[in-house]
Amino acid sequence: xxxxxxxxxxxxxxxxxxxEAAREMGIDIPTLCYLEGVHEAGACxxxxxxxxxxxxxxxxxxxEAADGMEIFTHTSRVRRARRTIIELMLSDHPDExxxxxxxxxxxxxxxxxxxxxxxxxxxxxxxSRVIDDGSxxxxxxxxxxxxxxxxxxxxxMIQDVNAIAPIGRGFKTVIAPAGKEPINQxxxxxxxxxxxxxxxxxxxxxxxxxxVWEALxxxxxxxxxxxxxxxxxxxxxVFGLEPGTSVTWKMVSALKKLxxxxxxxxNFTADLTIMEEGSELIxxxxxxxxxxxxxxxxxxxxxxxxxxxxxxxxxxxxxKSPQQxxxxxxKTYYADKAGIPAENIFAVSVMPCTAKKYExxxxxxxxxxxxxxxxxxxxxxxxxxxxxxxxxxLSCGEETFDQPFGAGSGAGAIFGNTxxxxxxxxxxxxxxxxxxxxxxLNFHQVRGLTGVKETSVKIGGRExxxxxxxxxxxxxxxxxxxxxxxxxxxxxxxMCCPGGCxxxxxxxxxxDPGIKEKRIAGLYREDEGLPVRKSxxxxxxxxxxxxxxxxxxxxxxxxxxxxxYRNRREQEYENHWKTDSLSKA
Amino acid sequence: xxxxxxxxxxxxxxxxxxxxxxxxxxxxxxxxxLHEIQNALGYxxxxxxxxxxxxxxxxxxxxxxxxxxxxxxxxxxxGEYAIGVCKGTACYVRGADKIIEKLEEELGIEAGDTTxxxxxxxxxMRCLGACGLGPVMVINDDIYTRxxxxxxxxxxxxxRQKDGSETT
Ligand code: SF4
Ligand code: SF4
Ligand code: SF4
Ligand code: FES
Ligand code: FES
Numbered sequence: 219x220x221x222x223x224x225x226x227x228x229x230x231x232x233x234x235x236x237x238e239a240a241r242e243m244g245i246d247i248p249t250l251c252y253l254e255g256v257h258e259a260g261a262c263x264x265x266x267x268x269x270x271x272x273x274x275x276x277x278x279x280x281x282e283a284a285d286g287m288e289i290f291t292h293t294s295r296v297r298r299a300r301r302t303i304i305e306l307m308l309s310d311h312p313d314e315x316x317x318x319x320x321x322x323x324x325x326x327x328x329x330x331x332x333x334x335x336x337x338x339x340x341x342x343x344x345x346s347r348v349i350d351d352g353s354x355x356x357x358x359x360x361x362x363x364x365x366x367x368x369x370x371x372x373x374x375m376i377q378d379v380n381a382i383a384p385i386g387r388g389f390k391t392v393i394a395p396a397g398k399e400p401i402n403q404x405x406x407x408x409x410x411x412x413x414x415x416x417x418x419x420x421x422x423x424x425x426x427x428x429x430v431w432e433a434l435x436x437x438x439x440x441x442x443x444x445x446x447x448x449x450x451x452x453x454x455x456v457f458g459l460e461p462g463t464s465v466t467w468k469m470v471s472a473l474k475k476l477x478x479x480x481x482x483x484x485n486f487t488a489d490l491t492i493m494e495e496g497s498e499l500i501x502x503x504x505x506x507x508x509x510x511x512x513x514x515x516x517x518x519x520x521x522x523x524x525x526x527x528x529x530x531x532x533x534x535x536x537x538k539s540p541q542q543x544x545x546x547x548x549k550t551y552y553a554d555k556a557g558i559p560a561e562n563i564f565a566v567s568v569m570p571c572t573a574k575k576y577e578x579x580x581x582x583x584x585x586x587x588x589x590x591x592x593x594x595x596x597x598x599x600x601x602x603x604x605x606x607x608x609x610x611x612l613s614c615g616e617e618t619f620d621q622p623f624g625a626g627s628g629a630g631a632i633f634g635n636t637x638x639x640x641x642x643x644x645x646x647x648x649x650x651x652x653x654x655x656x657x658x659l660n661f662h663q664v665r666g667l668t669g670v671k672e673t674s675v676k677i678g679g680r681e682x683x684x685x686x687x688x689x690x691x692x693x694x695x696x697x698x699x700x701x702x703x704x705x706x707x708x709x710x711x712x713m714c715c716p717g718g719c720x721x722x723x724x725x726x727x728x729x730d731p732g733i734k735e736k737r738i739a740g741l742y743r744e745d746e747g748l749p750v751r752k753s754x755x756x757x758x759x760x761x762x763x764x765x766x767x768x769x770x771x772x773x774x775x776x777x778x779x780x781x782x783y784r785n786r787r788e789q790e791y792e793n794h795w796k797t798d799s800l801s802k803a
Numbered sequence: 804x805x806x807x808x809x810x811x812x813x814x815x816x817x818x819x820x821x822x823x824x825x826x827x828x829x830x831x832x833x834x835x836x837l838h839e840i841q842n843a844l845g846y847x848x849x850x851x852x853x854x855x856x857x858x859x860x861x862x863x864x865x866x867x868x869x870x871x872x873x874x875x876x877x878x879x880x881x882g883e884y885a886i887g888v889c890k891g892t893a894c895y896v897r898g899a900d901k902i903i904e905k906l907e908e909e910l911g912i913e914a915g916d917t918t919x920x921x922x923x924x925x926x927x928m929r930c931l932g933a934c935g936l937g938p939v940m941v942i943n944d945d946i947y948t949r950x951x952x953x954x955x956x957x958x959x960x961x962x963r964q965k966d967g968s969e970t971t
Contacts, residue, residue, distance in 0.1 A: 380862030385871045396867035397849050397878065405863065787857055795816075795850040 219285035224292070236278035236289055237265060247291050248300065248329055250366055252279040253415055254731070257371035262364075263303055264329065267291050275299055301333045307364050309340035312347075318362070320419035323727060326364060345389065352400040354579050355408035355572040355723075356421055360392050363420035369393065369412035376716060378691040379522065381406035403790065407521035407690070409714050410572030410596075410723015423572050423724060426593040427603055433564040433593070434477040441564045442480040442552075443473055444544045447488065447626075447634030448570040448719035449597045451740030455726040456601030457611045462736030464744055467616035473568075474617060475609050483619040484567065485626020487540035487547070488633040488642070490762070491515060492753035494779055495537045496646045497770035499709055508532045510685075510700065510707040513639050515539040517577035518714030518723075520783065522690050527697050528785035536780040540633065541567050541574055542583050545590030546778040551766045553586075555622060560588050568595045570634070570722030573714065582781045596724025624758035628659075628745030635738040636688035636718035637664035637671060640711040644675060644684075645752045652678045659751055665742075667717060667734060670696070672707075684709045689716040810844070818843045819851055823858050833861060833869065837876060845885075846877045879917045882924035884962055887941045888914075891930030894937035898952065902938050903927065905955040922966065923959075 219232055223245055230239040240247050251262035260280035267278045270288035275296060283289075290296065308330065315321050347361035367384075370393055374380045381404045385394045395404035413421050433439045450466040459465065473481045499511050514520060514535040523531055538546070544567070549560040567574065571594075577583065578591040595603070604611060619625055629645055632638030641661045648656055663673035664684070669692040672685040685707050687693050693712055699705045715721045717734035720741065730736070750756055767774045810818070822839045826832040836855060841847050847870055856863035870876040886906060890899050903914055903925065910923050917924040933939050936948035947958065 374862075380864050383862070383864035383868040385864075385868055387872050396852060396863045399849075791850060791853040791857060794848075794853050798848040798850045 219283075221283050221285070221287045221289065223289045230283055232285075234283050236267060236269075236276070236281050236283050236287075239283045240278065240289075240291065245291060247278045248332060249279055250325060250329065250364070250417060251368060253368045253371065256375055256415075257366075257368050259367065259371075262366055264300060266296060266299055266303075268293050268296050297333070301335060304329050304333050304335060305339045306342075308335070308338060309342035310344055311364070312344075312361050313338075314362075318419040319357075319422035319425075320362075324419060325417035343389075345392070348392075348394075348398065350400050350402075351424065353402040353406070353408065353576070354424055355575045356401065356406075356410060356413055357424050358394075358401060358421050359419065360394065361420075362418045363393055364418055365391070365393060366417060367393065368415045368417065369421060372411045372415050376689055376691050377407070377409060377411055377522075377714075378526075378694055379405055379407050379409075382412070403793065405525045405787075405790070407518045407525070407714065408573040408576040409518035409521075409690075411715060413572065413723050414725070414727055423596050423598070424575060425599055426575065426595055427599050427606075429593050430566055430595060430603070433566070436564075438562060439564045440479050440556075440558050440562055441477070441566060442482060442548055443478045443566040443568060444482045444484045444487075444541065444548075445469065445473070445568045446484045446541070446570055446719060447631045447638075447741060447744070448722060448725070448737065449568050449600070450744070451634070451720065451737045452570065452597050452725050453601060453611065455728060456598070456604075459612070460736070461728060461730055461733050462738075462740035464740045465611060466744070467618065468611055468614045470619055471614040471617040472604055472609050472611050475614065476603060476607055478566070480620040481617075482544065482548075482623050483626045483630075484540050484544060485630030485633070486619075486623040486756070486758060487544040488515075488630035488639075489627050489753035489756045489759045490543050490547075490779070491537055491540050491633075492629060492639075492642050492646050493759060493763070493770045494543075494775055495535050496643050496650065496753075498535055498537065499643070499647060500651065501771065503708065510705055510710050511535055512710045512712055514781075515633065515639060516573070516712065516714045516719075518571070518573035519690065519693075519712045521573065521576070521786065522693075522714065524783055524786040525790075526694075526787065527701070528783075528787050530697060530700055531783040531785075533700060534783060536782070538583070538779055538781045539574070539577065540630075541569060541594070542577065542590055542781070543779045545578070545583070546585050547762070547766075549586035549588050549590055550778060551762065552622065560586055563588075564592050565590065566593045566595065567591050568597065568600045570597050570719045570725045571715070572596060572723040574724075585778050597722075598724055598726055601726065622758065622761075624756070625748070625750075627753050627756045628748040628751035629753045630756070631744040631748065632741050634719045634741050636713050637661075637666070637686045637711065638718065638741070639713075640664045640684060640686050640709070642753055643709070643711075646754045648675075648677050649752065650754065664711075665738075667738075682708045684711075686711045688713045688718050688721075690714055815844055819854060823855060827858065833859065833866065837866075837870065841876060844880075846880045848878070848880070877915065879924070880921070881926070882917050882922050884923050884942050884966075885926065886923060887926045887928040887931075889929070889931045889933075889937065889939040890927050891934065891937075893930070893934035894939055897937040899938045901952040902940060902950055902955060905952045906959075909956055909959050 228243050247265050250264040260277040263277050265278040266275040268290040350358045370382050384391050395401050433441050451462050451464050454463045454465045455461050470481050502511050512533050514537050545565050548565050553560040575594040578594050583590050629642035641664055644661055664671050664686045670687050674681050674683045683706050720737035721734050826836045852866045856866050888903050906925050914925045914927050931939050940947045
């Protein structure tokens with residue numbers, strides 16, 4: 219069928235919206251509330267266009283193109299209407315761009331610019347403003363919220379958490395947790411997916427940048443940093459590189475320029491995780507332990523389990539995440555080896571994730587006797603620090619990670635994407651259980667972006683049934699099956715964010731629809747390019763066991779590398795019971 | 804006048820459990836459950852919302868969203884002196900609005916709300932069946948009829964005085 223946009227005729231597929239058709243023709247229509255596949259409610263009306271013969275302007279994002287339709291995207295009528303919509307939003311919006319966390323990346327700001335708005339036309343009543351900065355992961359500022367509801371759609375449809383909802387009625391409606399309470403007292407899992415989709419500065423991560431600068435400038439502190447796998451294929455985007463471009467060695471150099479005393483690779487403790495988790499799996503299978511066992515390296519996922527399925531936490535591996543294993547080892551083994559008292563070490567991590575901020579301050583994460591990880595920066599925050607220091611990543615030289623933790627294996631690298639932990643575990647578990655070497659290290663069955671991937675693997679004459687899930691919204695069915703005792707899996711990998719860590723809530727925000735594939739491809743390239751591709755063959759990991767830990771699941775491992783879980787759901791209920799009955803008394 | 808009695812917390816908890824379990828696994832039961840609990844406790848405290856969410860598997864944000872949307876639900880307990888003003892047709896015609904206005908002015912809260920010290924709350928009610936005597940107002944168990952707007956202040960002050968002499 220044919221349509222005509224701004225006088226240009228084009229052939230389009232039936233069923234396409236005007237917006238999709240226009241995009242295919244290279245014609246830009248501005249949007250605000252629209253989020254492809256997630257939030258298509260036609261609420262903000264920024265995308266309105268004129269259709270010949272139609273009485274009113276129609277929203278392009280939800281109106282299907284019809285055969286013979288004649289559409290105009292930028293007539294003066296359209297422009298005037300769009301401008302009014304933005305002007306009305308601005309009438310209830312603070313003038314704070316210069317100091318806003320979203321300055322220069324804000325979609326509202328861009329639209330105001332694009333609509334050529336040069337004055338505040340309407341002075342309206344401001345709705346009351348609440349800034350909630352009680353969460354270690356995200357800050358919410360209702361004053362900057364334009365009620366587009368993208369966050370809410372992501373939180374419910376992609377993550378199945380529903381931490382926020384429209385609260386109140388009419389002009390007083392806000393997007394907030396139940397009772398407009400702090401998000402920290404809600405079921406929120408701190409994943410930061412809402413941060414990634416909020417068009418304005420109404421939700422941003424809680425920044426640790428200032429604390430890290432202070433540590434770097436404190437002469438008494440020995441400041442070490444670890445960098446997660448997913449960061450190296452995304453930080454380049456902050457400097458204009460194509461997503462997925464791996465800049466590992468330049469990034470190490472840039473971190474040294476920032477002043478970190480040692481730069482370590484989280485891939486190393488990803489390998490360590492595989493040693494512990496692989497051994498735990500083998501033990502559970504041999505000794506009739508709780509199955510299926512589910513991975514535990516994604517703190518947003520742990521938060522989900524602890525709230526929504528607390529009765530199943532025994533299925534979680536007891537392994538800490540690689541970030542926390544690293545912190546615990548740095549403040550014990552490394553402190554001893556380097557002759558630096560643990561209290562003088564400040565351990566930073568750079569993560570693609572906001573939930574890792576939350577995780578680092580959990581009471582269970584003080585097993586060295588100190589806070590194991592002192593500060594967590596997101597990929598975005600690292601980008602901001604580099605810019606603040608005038609360090610151009612692209613012109614940095616190349617340096618390698620510091621000893622004694624050496625590099626990670628290829629298996630460690632793919633921890634950053636969905637399927638990667640499973641693949642890494644299979645490589646190791648296979649070789650340990652059979653004593654044979656794998657001919658082919660690539661488990662293609664568990665790769666890719668399908669929400670739930672399942673397969674079975676033959677190891678030493680036994681069939682193992684495994685599943686890989688990413689995006690919390692995909693896990694409920696599997697958990698319900700486990701709850702009813704009819705799950706057929708032995709081992710399940712779950713990553714909280716869509717695509718795994720590469721799609722984490724702390725990654726550079728991008729409009730590239732292929733962003734996940736590109737970053738994932740970058741990590742598999744890392745894997746292929748590394749000399750060691752199996753966790754158990756990482757010589758530095760072997761040395762750590764020889765010198766310090768003894769053996770996987772040994773006494774020291776239990777103290778430093780494993781953890782416990784709680785029932786967050788019951789806790790929230792009891793907390794509210796207590797505060798409510800106190801206020802009654 | 805007697806101060807309104809509130810169930811002790813454990814009794815409240817039990818009432819809530821009973822109501823929720825009666826509706827358990829019935830789809831679409833959220834509103835009736837909230838309604839019954841509100842009738843039993845007089846309001847819907849946050850812990851109740853969490854309990855309803857946990858047992859009925861409905862996100863607590865959604866439960867709260869609904870409560871905040873319907874004026875009929877209240878998240879605050881009624882005051883020790885729960886004032887109800889009839890806004891049925893007869894009372895309305897005889898100036899119930901003026902009475903509510905005066906109350907709001909005197910107590911510094913809006914109808915549907917409770918004073919910060921928990922002493923007074925104002926609630927708008929439907930016909931109380933005393934239409935001939937309107938406008939009608941109830942405070943806990945006492946009924947006031949044919950009230951004049953300029954008497955509102957005196958009624959409240961009388962309660963305040965009595966309340967003060969009891970507690971000091
Ligand atoms: S949210 Fe956007 S428009 Fe609002 S203050 Fe921040 S940058 Fe400016
Ligand atoms: S951080 Fe995640 S769970 Fe929390 S509100 Fe945002 S999307 Fe929902
Ligand atoms: S917080 Fe952001 S994403 Fe959520 S409704 Fe407000 S503006 Fe939209
Ligand atoms: S983008 Fe189409 S209505 Fe908001
Ligand atoms: S209308 Fe007020 S008592 Fe009937």
